[in-house]
Amino acid sequence: MIYANVAFYHAMTLTVTDLYIYPIKSCRGIRRSVAELDAWGLQYDRNWMVVTPAGKFLTQRDVPRLALIDTAIESEHLCVQSPNQSALRLPLVPPVASVKKGLTVEVWRDRCQAIDQGDEAAAWFSQFLAMDCRLVRIGEAYNRPVQSSHKSNQPSAQVSFADAYPLLLISDASLADLNQRLPQPLPMNRFRPNLVITGCEPYAEDRWQQIRVDQTIFDVAKPCQRCVITTTDQQTAIRDAAKEPLKTLATYRRLKGGVIFGQNLIHTNPGKISVGSAVEVLS
Numbered sequence: 001m002i003y004a005n006v007a008f009y010h011a012m013t014l015t016v017t018d019l020y021i022y023p024i025k026s027c028r029g030i031r032r033s034v035a036e037l038d039a040w041g042l043q044y045d046r047n048w049m050v051v052t053p054a055g056k057f058l059t060q061r062d063v064p065r066l067a068l069i070d071t072a073i074e075s076e077h078l079c080v081q082s083p084n085q086s087a088l089r090l091p092l093v094p095p096v097a098s099v100k101k102g103l104t105v106e107v108w109r110d111r112c113q114a115i116d117q118g119d120e121a122a123a124w125f126s127q128f129l130a131m132d133c134r135l136v137r138i139g140e141a142y143n144r145p146v147q148s149s150h151k152s153n154q155p156s157a158q159v160s161f162a163d164a165y166p167l168l169l170i171s172d173a174s175l176a177d178l179n180q181r182l183p184q185p186l187p188m189n190r191f192r193p194n195l196v197i198t199g200c201e202p203y204a205e206d207r208w209q210q211i212r213v214d215q216t217i218f219d220v221a222k223p224c225q226r227c228v229i230t231t232t233d234q235q236t237a238i239r240d241a242a243k244e245p246l247k248t249l250a251t252y253r254r255l256k257g258g259v260i261f262g263q264n265l266i267h268t269n270p271g272k273i274s275v276g277s278a279v280e281v282l283s
Helices: 064-068 119-129 172-181
Strands: 015-021 030-032 034-038 048-051 070-073 077-082 085-091 102-107 110-116 134-137 167-171 195-198 210-213 216-225 258-267 271-274 279-281
Touching (some): 015 034, 030 070, 064 119, 102 134, 167 172, 167 216, 172 195, 172 258, 216 271
Parallel strands (some): 167 195
Antiparallel strands (some): 015 030, 034 271, 077 085, 102 110, 210 216, 210 279, 216 258
């Protein structure tokens, strides 16, 4: 059912039920009860990234073992853990000396400046992933504008090391609908959202253009085109041999040659959002 205007949503109670950040791109996420928004999205979300020695980004698309790396935000450090390795701790605020260790990195077609996290971090990730790689993070020189094709009034919007947009929203009703169609239901972590919303019809988020959560307005920029990462068990890093959920999504959620699930967001101002926050559909 498609609703012609937003009046219907004002009669519903739309709520943020989950908030997630993924400090290291493609590694495990962290559930938050409260999250700050900075220039790039949720604070610390995709602020670190594993790259090849030449600076090309690595994700679960090519290295599914990244799914086994846990992250935690401590008072002054990002803690990184994995099976059979000692924990690695990295300062949340980069030391002044490290800022000079710049490295040009690639995220899809974007080239931007990042801060190399040093040989200890490089050795940790290289050992666990069994390949030569390094860890980088966003720094003061980082500049990566959101692609110009988005539906947003924010021409100067920036994005972290996320694929293309600052945040991803999915409704729990959409996942419930998908799970009814799948041979085996899947958890939300297969889709790696930042915001999970409850209180709407399945795929209602497809029709939203702008929402407000607490004091922050978000433009709903573009559907999220899904990839092989959704077929990767986030607890075991094993790919689904039947290529689910992509196989099922392709039967009813195909758009321009790809399958879609969830909506990309661009925030219009800094702020703070919380689990339990009301969501207002503005248009």
